Amino acid sequence: MFGYVTINKSELKFKEYYSYKGYYCGLCKTLKSKYSNKSRMTLNYDMTFLILLLSSLYEPENKVYNERCMVHPGKKQLVIKNEISEYAASLNIILTYYNLLDDWYDDRDYKSLLLLKSLSKEYRKAEKELSEKTEIIREKLHNISELEKSNTDDIDKVSNEFGYLMEEIFLYKKDNWEKTLRKIGFYLGKFIYLLDAYEDMEKDEESKSYNPFNLLHTDNKEQYAKDLLMLNLSFLSEEIEKLPLIQDKAVIDNIIYSGILNKLDKKEQNV
DSSP, rough: OOOOOOOOGGGGGGHHHHHHHHHHHHHHHHHHHHHHHGGGGGOOHHHHHHHHHHHHHHHOOOOOEEEEOSSSSSSEEEEEEOHHHHHHHHHHHHHHHHHHHHHHHHHHHHHHHHHHHHHHHHHHHHHHHHHHHHHHHHHHHHHHHHHTTTTOOHHOOOHHHHHHHHHHHHHHHSSSSHHHHHHHHHHHHHHHHHHHHHHTHHHHHHHTTTOOGGGGHHHHHHHHHHHHHHHHHHHHHHTTTTTOOOTTHHHHHHHIIIIIHHHHHHHHOOO
């Protein structure tokens, strides 16, 4: 259910893309140093967006340097790391662990099971560091599973649970920005869940798998789904604009107003 919160590279200036890649590489390096080399396989763009947003809001001290890696052995890459990279790395491990667990329970995917077991040590470390958030993540994912098993047609009810999960992730600290950060996480979480369901409508209908949009009693399910997605995206953008973001604001806007919308466009092109 992750991988939707990405940039539209073609619309970014070189400097903006360079900065974005710097945070992405910083997360990768943090996963390696804090957990293990194999934990870098869990790297995803969604956590990079989290780092961008929280770093722009709180402006922590960055560690900036250039370094080669296995993926780019011939040329040094910009690396940007800070305390929020550490936070995101732990969340990355926790979310990946439960995503793999879900793949195993749903599809009996043995590759997911093997990776799940290989990350058990890293997961225990991350769980210990973020015990309260891990419990909330576990609870919300359980609620989603139960609602899906019940074949609920209440789209808001099931997507809200993923919203509640994401609002906890975006709450880095309890301060004056808590309410806004929670709303950003909530609307982004709802959007991710709905977009995942929107993309899988045809596939799920053929396989008889659960999909809330396929349970709608309307003649135009595709349009209803798209309208709902755009509504949540508008709520998300309204909340982001409430934050005093300056640093990397152009990249954040690119993700919200262009990168995410690309996912919708690609879906429409395949319809």
